[in-house]
Amino acid sequence: MADQTSATDTANKFIQEADQPSSKLVRFGADEPLELDAGPALAPWQIAYETYGTLNQDKTNAVLVCHALTGDQYVASTNPLTGKPGWWSRMVGPGRPVDTDRYFVICTNVLGGCLGTTGPATTNTETKEPYGLKMPVVTIRDMVRAQARLVDRFGIDTLFAVVGGSMGGMQVLQWAASYPERVFAAIPIASGARHSSQNIAFHEVGRQAIMADPNWSGGDYIAKGIRPTKGLSVARMAAHITYMSDESLQQKFGRNLQDRDGLTFGFDADFQIESYLRHQGMTFVDRFDANSYLYVTRAMDYFDLAAEFGTLPKAFKDSKTRFCIMSFTSDWLFPTSESRAVVKALNASAANVSFVEIDSDRGHDAFLLDVPEMFSTIRGFITGAANARGIPAPGSGT
């Protein structure tokens, strides 16, 4: 019973954050539909976001930070569901590489997410029930369309920079391709211009794990006050392995046992890596919605800029945007080859691009961790771009 109550509480918390988020929010009415790749436009709809720093008078200093699969708008402030500090506080803040003393930072919850932007947990105003699978499937381009509408509301013509890692990097590339004139600088990290076959395969395992959970109930679990926590937990465990390198798992956990007395000859978590993964799965379900997981993974799977534009170079034709592209040596989910394909396409388009492959043993998750070379690269690139854009340095008195 305790479990059931707590599951219901969490479900209620989700419904609340989905409809009435703790963060800032813009609602678009029935007369302001959002165009979607799937066909029918979405209306009404809403976008939740956080901002940091101050927009200057010319509105030239806005940086859009795009979050990854299970990220959120709380890039540099406390997440209301977890109580944890912002997921990229090392990158964004006063004096940080994305310096909120100089730039005005916007971070939105993605379309399809579960923290205030319209997604499957949002109440459908027609039925008064959560959308569930009645929410149209969304794409990375749709996410970016929604962000552009928010940027319009701010009256910002051109974003100084768009920055993000993993799925955030996909949004960066989509911004640069869809709205080249609105992006001065683009920083896609640990990302690529498409989801590979292996990437899709791992996402499909996660979706099947969720949909195999009887509590999933065809996507209608929220209305029933239950949640497919077991399935979502397995999905997260599988995904989490792909975020780390073989080397970092071996260094961090190796074959270390939980219990000094040795193997238990059972199916409890004997190895530290097992209890770590179980913990990752169990805590994840308290901060993420299972249907959102289906939608956002699907958006990543569908992402393929070359298919959208015919060829990848065409996606960046005549682009004036300055690109800074980064990959990590031990990232096997978005290996350097995926970044290189983007660099090659940009070179073919004679675009302004710098590319750095950073030596790190931390795997895909490196972009979220304390990797000094990443910070110094971004600081250098973004400062140079800001100077070119004429954004005053903090304390310069201008």
Added chain:
Amino acid sequence: MADQTSATDTANKFIQEADQPSSKLVRFGADEPLELDAGPALAPWQIAYETYGTLNQDKTNAVLVCHALTGDQYVASTNPLTGKPGWWSRMVGPGRPVDTDRYFVICTNVLGGCLGTTGPATTNTETKEPYGLKMPVVTIRDMVRAQARLVDRFGIDTLFAVVGGSMGGMQVLQWAASYPERVFAAIPIASGARHSSQNIAFHEVGRQAIMADPNWSGGDYIAKGIRPTKGLSVARMAAHITYMSDESLQQKFGRNLQDRDGLTFGFDADFQIESYLRHQGMTFVDRFDANSYLYVTRAMDYFDLAAEFGTLPKAFKDSKTRFCIMSFTSDWLFPTSESRAVVKALNASAANVSFVEIDSDRGHDAFLLDVPEMFSTIRGFITGAANARGIPAPGSGT
């Protein structure tokens, strides 16, 4: 109802193959217990196996082939559950590298398996119910102990060769370490002397997927006439990705769609890789028992020869066995570094070892596929060893 009936039929088939397999069988009585690492000995117990070729008078030409995680004893003959040809027919047979005109080949179902050797699906003679989780957890060493008891029954002192890939390779290394005087030649392929942290992590995901399926029923599903097919299917899907390389998935499936009309904007299998994985999951449950999957993955996780012997070189101290070790360039589940660690230990023990890293883009599964360099390497090594052992060549008239 049709699904339920077919699930019951399959369950009945499993119970039948587990207790009364289609293959050869040796039963060990209550007075012939099998020692286990977990502590209490197992009795009665049974081992199912197939043989190919003829044992010579001196009993010097026996080759033990050890199967991988979901393999079976039908290395070169039809599997009675699937109707498919032997899983290593390319390797074992008349004129094949493991030439059944020259060698007597034995292949057993592993302890903990589900095709006739004692495992969780076997009827516990005390309770008249399938063991389920009452089966003691077994180790690779236990599997090898069981095989050694069968080899004893044949009156074979020394196996001419022990051969296997992946978990089969673990058994090969365990044979060489536990019974050095009983192994003339050892051929571990795409394997290692331990399961890595990442390997354990993927297995744990599979086990959690099975145990999250309500039909699993704490392991007592067979007695209830149900099966955790959804959980087992997810486990197989996750594992299957690890058997292939990123490159081979990209080549074979890429981002190819099922439907020429394009994306469906839904959660059906849009991409060929998705329907391929779903198919892998669905067909797997018809030939494998979920509890066996728990037991056999656990045995692999527990495998760590260095821990057993103190150091890896000590595992092969004074070994007279000839080793031929093979890895594949694109195998990320058992990367070449794992094989090299074994080679290094064997060198430190001044053992007789040859090592080949084979260039292949097929990932871990390469050992089961048509990889000519693997066949020619094994043919060359095994022929040389057979000549040294004095095993007459076929047609030599001796």
